[in-house]
Amino acid sequence: MGRSPCCDKAGLKKGPWTPEEDQKLLAYIEEHGHGSWRSLPEKAGLQRCGKSCRLRWTNYLRPDIKRGKFTVQEEQTIIQLHALLGNRWSAIATHLPKRTDNEIKNYWNTHLKKRLVKMGIDPVTHKHKNETLSSTTGQSKNAATLSHMAQWESARLEAEARLARESKLLHLQHYQNNNLNKTAPQQHCFTHKTSTNWTKPNEGNGDQQLESPTSTVTFSENLLMPLGIPTDSRNRNNNNEASEIPAMIEFAVSSSTSSDVSLVKEHEHDWIRQINCPSGGIGEGFTSLLLGDSVGRILPTGKNEATVAGAGVVNESEYNYYEDNKNYWNSILNLVDSSPSDSATMF
DNA sequence: AACCCGCTCAACCGCGGAGGG
DNA sequence: GCCCTCCGCGGTTGAGCGGGT
Known part of the structure; x- marks a missing residue:
């Protein structure tokens, strides 16, 4: 073999x-x-x-590796990003400065996954075990919207991962060329702001200094699993059949410069509008549940309750479904959207 | 003390993508 | 377009350790 x-x-x-x-x-x-x-x-x-x-x-x-216990914030980040990205540890690692993908993977497998299972949540889909996939039109629509959001966020995260790698290389070259100081190359954390300028290592007050262009992207099976999208429709993005990736995603996929990101981000508002459509409340969230097993934890959940409250005729369980989803994805997108200027609540 | 068992995490394996010839 | 090399990623393994009996 x-x-x-x-x-x-x-x-x-x-x-x-x-x-x-x-x-x-x-x-x-x-x-x-x-x-x-x-x-x-x-x-x-x-x-x-x-x-x-x-x-x-x-x-x-590597000298820039943080060892020891994961903080609550880090756990939160991992769970949320895993819900969005699946087992794409390197992409997740780009949002956890000083943690390696291997360490995150291990921590997930030994701690977080078990915690989810214990609480009756499927660690793959991030859904409650007893939750059945509904085929009601409203939820199908929700799932489709979530799918698109996840793809969009995935493209962004992947771009950040790519830039992180490039930056490491650049810095290493710089380090090798100069060979002046004896501290080894630093790893950086990136935000997704649209400027092409990035600050030098250790400049400013910390990690979130560099910015990312978009990149090529592939969508894994796992990525859409949390969304409850049937495998056959998910697969369309993975083979040569007509893709359901929206134009903006394809744009992101094909773009390679930071300046392009700003154009992509213009489309993001369309997404926000779509998400806020009264008939299309979305999101299922269990993060607070997951993290609340030990102590009370604060999550960066969204605040726009009115959006879902106006979602029309839904029964109580559906309402909760929408509400949880909304909060969950708010927290994920807030997390991903770490740039202060871009971190407005989306729903 | 000896044994067993489960847990952790560093390290390995194998695959796939990128890039060069 | 094909082949080859190199690298990075995700899945898996297994040594070491600690707790329980």
């Missing part, structure tokens, strides 16, 4: 890293940058494959 593991090569060590190996890797990268991972082990005098070195560096040795 294809390629043999790179570490199968003669004499390459596997398993836990020793302090000596860590020291060698750190010293080499601080001196030269990582350059080609493939050739790094030999140059650094390590009996490891490049992949192992890269993993060790990105998941453990």
Whole structure:
């Protein structure tokens, strides 16, 4: 079945890293940058494959990694982004400064997923187990709207992830070129504001300095799972059949510059209008439930209750469904929409 | 003390995408 | 267009640890 593991090569060590190996890797990268991972082990005098070195560096040795317990805010972020993005850990990690995708993935699998299950919530769909998918027109419409929103947010997040990677590269090059200070490259967190300017590392007061263009994007199965979209319709975005991705998403997908983002964002208002349409209240939210299992927690939920209250004739359970969804997606979008100027409540 | 079991998380594996020749 | 290399990602594994019996 294809390629043999790179570490199968003669004499390459596997398993836990020793302090000596860590020291060698750190010293080499601080001196030269990582350059080609493939050739790094030999140059650094390590009996490891490049992949192992890269993993060790990105998941453990990098100086900008925060270790230790996840904060409530971080948990919240992970749950919300997971509802939106599914198991796309690298994309989620771009919104958690100083946390690695591996660490987030582990934390999800060992803590958060179990917590959801315990509370009767499907960790894949983020829905209550006993909740059946309704085919009423109102909810179908809601689901479709959610689907589009998720795609849109996904495109944005993916763009941020891409820029994060590019920035890391840029900074690393800068670091390698100058090799002046002895602190290793920093990782950054990005907002999605539309300006093309980004500040230098450590400039200003912290992490949220850089900004992102849009990027190419693929929509995973998991992405739409929380929305209750049937698999067959979800799959349309993944094959060559006519796509249901709205034009704005396709625009985002094909765009590659930050200036384009502002154009995309103009369309975002159409989405907001669509969402606020009296017949189309949306969103199912359990985040407060999820996070409320230990202590009371404050969520950045939306405030525009009137929108859903005016949603016409719905019974109480449907009303709650809309209400929960609204709050949930408000919190997710507020989270994603971390730029102060762009963080207005959407619903 | 010895054993068992569950949990955690660092590390590995294999796949797919990007990019160069 | 094809092939190859490199890299990054997500899924999975397994060593180490702590708690319970």
